Amino acid sequence: MYVVGVGCIYEVYDQQFAVFFTHFFATPEKGTEIFGNLASIQILSEAVVMVCAPFFIRKIGAKNALLYAGCIMSIRILGSSFADGPIAISLLKLMHALEVPVLLVAVFKYINENFDL
Numbered sequence: 496m497y498v499v500g501v502g503c504i505y506e507v508y509d510q511q512f513a514v515f516f517t518h519f520f521a522t523p524e525k526g527t528e529i530f531g532n533l534a535s536i537q538i539l540s541e542a543v544v545m546v547c548a549p550f551f552i553r554k555i556g557a558k559n560a561l562l563y564a565g566c567i568m569s570i571r572i573l574g575s576s577f578a579d580g581p582i583a584i585s586l587l588k589l590m591h592a593l594e595v596p597v598l599l600v601a602v603f604k605y606i607n608e609n610f611d612l
Contacts, residue, residue, distance in 0.1 A: 497561060498602055505568050509591070512575070516588065519581040529581070533588050540592035548600040557608055560601035567594035 517526030552560040571587050571594070578584040 497565075501565060501568065501598075505572075508572055508575075512588065515575065516584055519578075519584050529585075530588075533585055537589055537592050540589065541596055544592055545596035545600070548596045549604075551597065552601050552604055557601045557605035560597050561605060564594045564598035564601060567597075 513527075513530055516530050517523045520526035520529060555563070567590055571590050574587045574590075575584065578587060
């Protein structure tokens with residue numbers, strides 16, 4: 496239930512984030528350009544975190560890693576309502592790189608630990 500519920504809600508939020516992001520810039524075109532650059536940085540950061548995620552999850556456990564990912568998601572969603580400029584909203588976007596790799600690896604680790612395959 497956690498994975499399905501969190502995944503669905505978060506995907507809707509993340510899908511609409513690009514539209515919301517562009518409102519912090521003078522023109523939608525400038526916002527789209529900055530968003531594209533930021534997304535590139537985010538993807539590179541996700542790759543680095545993905546390499547480290549298994550070690551992090553092994554240290555804190557799969558259940559705690561899922562809770563960690565949920566906390567980061569909550570901070571991003573709630574933080575978006577308080578963001579008052581392009582820097583704040585950009586930092587919230589980059590937090591995605593700290594959360595998604597951990598969520599993906601933790602889900603599989605949790606399934607492996609708790610269900611007979």
